Amino acid sequence: MNNWFKRNGIHFAIAAIFLVICFIYLTPAFQGKTLGQNDVTRAQSTQKEINDYKAKDTTILWTNQIYGGMPTYQVWAPYKANLTSHIVNAINLTFPAPVGTVLLFLLGTYFLFIVLKVNPWLAAAGAVAFTFSTYNIILLVAGHSNQAFAIAFFGPILAGIILTLRGRHLLGFSVTALFLAMEIRANHVQMTYYLMLALLIMLGIELYHAIKNKTLNTFIKSVGYIAAAVLLAVAVNASILWSTADYGNETIRGKSNLTRQTSEPNNGLAKDYAYEWSQGVGECITFLIPNAYGGGAQGSVDPDSHVIKALGASGADPNQVTEISARYLPLYWGNKPFTEGPFYFGAVICLLFVWGLMIVKNRIKWWLLGAVVLTMLLSFGRNWPYLSDLFFNYFPLYNKFRAVESILAVAGFCFPILAVLAVNEAIISEDKESLFKKLKIAFYITGGITLIVAVVPSLLLSFSVSEQTAGVISQISQALKADGQAITSGLRADRESVAQADAVRSLIFIAIAFGLGWAFLKKKINPTMLSLGILALVLVDFWMIDKRYLNTDSFTPKQSNQAPEPREVDQFIMKDKDPDFRVFDVTQSPKGDGFTPFFYKSFGGYSAARLKRWEELVDNQLSKAVNQDVLDMMNVKYVISADPKTQNLGMQVNQTACGHAWFVKSIKYADNADQEMQAISSFSPKDEAIVDKQYKNVIDEKQFAGTDPNGKIELTSYSPDHMIYQSGSTSAQVAVFSEVYYNKGWKMLIDGVEKPYFRADYLLRAAQIPVGNHKIEFIFHPASYYTGENISLAGSILLVLALGGAAYTENKKKTPAAKPAAKKA
Structure with missing residues (x-):
């Protein structure tokens, strides 16, 4: 055991350094503070009902808190049978957010570089470079924690595949299965998809060389182990994937x-x-x-900036001027709607990447180059649609994802790998003179670009002012009686200034890195000093830039990161103890309402996984004008609006809301969804139900003779995934329930016996209720989750056994065989 610690002492030392880096950079997290993430805060509203039931030790898989109702799979679900869920919980309990994620980035990428046989200090430099790439840091600040968590496993997944391709099949299989299972558990399919696209290029290159070198059988065997690892990782996450697949289609x-x-x-x-x-x-x-493109969406707050001076010339209050500049005149001038910050891979890393393209002999170079080119072209989206449209129209699942720029996370992963391999090649190569010539070429390319931007930025950059920003400037100049042309010129000058400043900065780091390379290739320093120098340089480079986005001010006390204070109208509505009414807040966007669900069940909500039918209902019935009939059928009991003149909030009680359930007088059949949508544009939801003709066989029209004047149906017990109604009528009736229809897990029982139900009014549930008094239950029990959990448990057990077997096998290989005892004379 002591020998094992001695052999791995350097790795423990580097892990300790990583922890120190996290402690210094993320000190507020260790002080009990949290990132004041806007997306996270709004997402908390979607979990309101889920958390209320968790407090009662009850797990619900359906919530009515947002969008009228939806499964909780993409909001929160326990997945207790999944081994990786317990690993994630252990990480979250051990380290405050986002420290655990940052450590996963560092340790996982370090492991990859060790597998690539890079010396530990150089491996640490590569791990720091990938971890602190600005996109990863900005994701943490923005609250996209699942996305960052998924990206953190890029390194160890690649390490497992490389081990497998090298013939260490059991170890590679186990490592790949474990970290791919963690990747899938992060539940960010988009990032996993992008990684798989890149890995397919790698396997294609390996196949080419296997055929060329006549080692196809060996390659096929390795691919078999990789495929088995993928299947095992999928099995471990069966409940997540099955539920997501079922729900994703809707x-x-x-x-x-x-x-x-x-x-x-x-x-x-x-x-x-x-x-x-x-x-x-x-x-x-x-x-x-x-900052070549201005950096983030915030404008300048420097009192000496050109735009603030132009605004200040109007005589406006300095604080007002600063606020106007920061909020309405962004330094960013690209054509995205807005951005939190750029994709910065590091000046040092870019220099070494270009060098690596010229000197690295390992064929992994061609995979890295191919992955970078592919991801860059796909990231252009509408700006270079030729390849993007091909993928969007023909590649499976590709059109399910938005924000195509995020594929650059893969390029950000490839850059430091090739950069580190370039330094490693310099260390092991004997031809130092040739390497130095190519280093100079890399220096001329990267240093030349930075020099041009520093001296003559307009040669490469336009610093254009968009039509939208020009319109804002026109409004500001009229309001402040300021010179609009001066503001525009000042904004362009500020954008040019920040680009020049960062160009000079990057040039300095490139020059220092070049100096380190020169010193090593001229035998002035040894490999360890070179590696430590690269590590220090990369850390300082990214530290300075990342602090622009994630700093002490990004953190807030935990108590201030909770639900917002209810408004006066909210306090009034919250006095209503009805368990299942809805609120429509006209002052909030229904598709992005992260406020209203904090207090009660909202017609809107905040989630990118909302139901298609709900979206279509909003687009067609509420986007141009509010259809009162739709609000009635959704049991919207209260409508919040603002006075157009004073903006004071007001509240109206919707007297025509249909309630939780009701019997209708008649049924009107529609041939398709288009007719359904047209029919609910103007109808009486209390009297008639609009039903697609596909459900005709579920309704016995001979039994249904219209409404019983004395018939009634009412909600008697409410739980989001188990709702109980009591009905009474002297004839068979058709009941409509103000609950969202979803046929992947809901079942209806009448007096304990399962009966069919159907969809009505485009979005709601309906059912035929027999004559008499009956107990009606709707229970959400999706097979995708419960059967999936059983498969996850089996997969998790197999994964533990595989990891144990791999550890035993590897240990046995390293244990020296005992020497035979000497024979007695």
């Missing part, structure tokens, strides 16, 4: 139900929506110069 990423009067695509997301955040082709210069 969400805005699924097939459109409408064929007429809709801009929705037949399947997947609308292209404009998917391409909304597309990387500008020229914007890739931010890999090298972070």
Whole structure:
């Protein structure tokens, strides 16, 4: 055991350094503070009902808190049978957020570089470079924790695949299965998909060399182990994947139900929506110069900036001027709607990456280059649609994802790998003179670009002012009686200034890195000093830039990161003890309402996994004008609005809300979804139900003779996933329930016997109720979750056995065989 610690002492030392880096950089997290993440705060509203039931030691898989009702799979679900759930919980209990995620980045990527046979200090430099790439840090600040968590496993997954391809099959299989299972558990399918695209390029290159070197059988055997690892990782996450697949088809990423009067695509997301955040082709210069395109969406707050001086010339209050500049005149000038910050891969890393393209002999170089080129082209989206459209139209699942720029997370992963391999090649190569010549070429390329931007930025960058920003400037100049042309010129000057400043900064780091390379290749320093120098340089480079986005001010006390204070109207509505009414807040966007659900069940909500039918209902019945009939059928009891003149909030009680359930007088059949949508544009939801003709066989029209004047149906017990009603009538009736229809797990019981139900009014549940008094139950018990959990348990057991077997086998290989005892004379 002592020998094992001695052999691995350097790794423990580096892990300790990583922890120290996290402690210093993320000190507020260790003091009990949390990141004041806007997306996280709004997402907490979606979990209101879930958390209320968790407090009662009850798990619910359906919530009515947002969008009228939806499964909780993409909000929160326990997945207790999944081994990785317990690993995630252990990480969260051990380290405060986001320390656990940052450590996973560092240790996972370090493990990859060790597998690539890089010396530990150089491996640490590569781990720091990938971890602190600005996109990863910005994700943490923005609250996209699942996405960052998924990206953190890129390194160890690649390490497992490399081990497998090298012939260490059991170890590689186990490592790949474990970390791919963790990747899938992060539940960010988009990042996993992008990684798989890149890995397919790698396997294609390996196949080519296997055929070329006549080692195809060996390659096929390794691929078999990789495929088995993928299957095991999928089995471990069966409940997550099955539930997501079932639900995904019904969400805005699924097939459109409408064929007429809709801009929705037949399947997947609308292209404009998917391409909304597309990387500008020229914007890739931010890999090298972070503020070349202005940085984030905030404007200048420097009192000496040109734009603030132009605004100040109007005589306006200095505080007002600063606020106007910061909020309405962004330094960012690319064509994304807005951005929190650039994709910065590091000036040092860019220099070494270009060097690596010229000197690295390992064929992994071609995979890294291919992955970078592919991901860059796909990230351009609408700005270079030729390849993006091909993928969007023909590649499975690709059109389910939005914000295509996020695929650059893969490029951000590839850059430091090739950069570190370049330094490693310099260490092991004997031809130092040739290496130095190529280092000079890399220096001329990267240093030349930064020098041009520093001296003559307009040669490469336009610093254009968009039409939208020009319109804002016009409004500001009129309001302040300021010189609009001076403001525009000042804004362009500020954008140019920050680009020049960062270009000079990047040039300095490139020059220092070049100096380190020169010193090593001229035998002035040894490999350890070179590696430590690269580590220090990379850490300082990223530390300075990342502090622009994640700093002490990003953290807030935990208590201030909770639900917002209820308004006066909220306090009034919260006095209503009805367990299942809804509120429609006109002052909030229904598709992005992260406020109202904090207090009661909202017609709107905040989630990217909302149901397609709900989305279509909003687009067609509420976007241009509010259809009162739709509010009635959804049991919207209160409507909040603002006075157009004073903006004072008011509240109206909706006297015509239909309630929890009701018997209708008649049924009107529709041939398809288009007719359904047209029919509910103007109808009496209390009297008639609009039903698709596909459900005719569920309704016995001979038994249904219209409403019984004395018939009634009422909600007697409420739980989001188990609702009980009591009915009484002298004839068979058709009841409509103000609950969202979803046929992947809901079942209806009448007096304990399962009976069919159907969809009515485009979005709601309905059922035929027999004559007499009956107990009606709706129970949510999805097989995708419960059967999936059993499969997850079996997969988790197999994964533990595989890891144990791999550890035993590896230990046995390293244990020296005992020497035979000497024979007695």
